[in-house]
Amino acid sequence: MKKITYIFSGFSVEEHFGKEVSRVFQKDLKDCKNIIFIPGGMGKNSKTDKYVNTDVEWFREIGIDIENVDIFDVNMNEETLEEKINNADIIFLMGGDTIRQFEFISKLNISEKIKEFQGAVIGVSAGAINLGKISICSKDIDDGVENTKIYYGIGRIDYTFEPHFEINNGELLKSELFPASNKFKIYGITNNTALKVSNEKEIDIIKGDLYIINNSEVNIIK
Template sequence: MMVKILTSGFPNGFSDEFSKVLNTYIKAGMNFVFVASEFENIHEKTDWYCNHFLEMFRNCGITFGSVDIIDSRITRKKAQETVRNADVLWLSGGDTPTQFAYLKSYGLIPYIREQKGVIIGMSAGSINMTRTAICSLTCDHDKLEIYEALGLVEFSIEPHLDKDNITDELLELSEKYPYQSIIFIQQVDGLCRSLNV
């Protein structure tokens, strides 16, 4: 059974509450796959973030049996095989449409959709987990972009919502997609909480 966790980010590490959630589904020795948001130009940054999150996992008592990074340093075929065999798949943050374009060009979308393990999306990764990705100007995207994404969850989200900045743009988008709720979430101690607006 696929477990889907959507997050915004962890500026202070994993909270105790989030660590408990992770320990419910993730056991020591599982294999961890970190999917970059930009596959070609920031390998050093990708490695740093992967190691940074691995340290957070270790701090909550989870060590992995193997770790793989998906970006342009591996072949398309190897990337697909790696996603297929992942126990824990981390879709990183970064530029949301760029990440989705790489997922598509590497042929990873069907493998992610068939995943039976734990998928954790952070920021851009969580937006791309939705049925319809909505990248709004309000939430610091360069332009408004809306596209069909992975479809792992039936709603759309805004992972970096400032509850004091619910703009007309966000309200109009939530009305434009009435059959698909847009859930605005904010981070509280590492976990994202839904807000009713």
């Protein structure tokens, strides 16, 4: 399998992966058996287990027969981590606390392994943010993010993503995203957007809208 990355804001409880994403997954991931989940925080808990079980069931619904499931934990040793990554077909970076997830990945010392992984990597919300070369975790008081944070991410893809993007959220654009966009381009993905990135730079829009925020302007990518 070639190096592929999938980017999402999230999935629909009603539609599961949805028709468009399911078709792509069935083509690209049909032979995948081993998956690693990286939680949106510092490790496993009952909430993580619930989401993992749901995602694995959705893969099986569309004919991707996942056999081995691992959830990375902060207590795993380096040898175990390396062995599991080497045997994996898919690495799935879950949604959750963006900064804590990145700290978790850094503590496990697996950023470079995710970056160079020759297989499929799925990034959802927090995971999508952390896969970028430059990552931005924008201010969201309701989600506990009091100030926008900009940092060097994993660098698997050569883009900076803003999940859950709303074109009508003028306050976020004006106060947070426009100033940052004068330094680097930001790609806004709506809650319905699904992207496939091949070889770090080639973006295919599976579904939904993709916006580019650059030099204090926002435009939709056709």
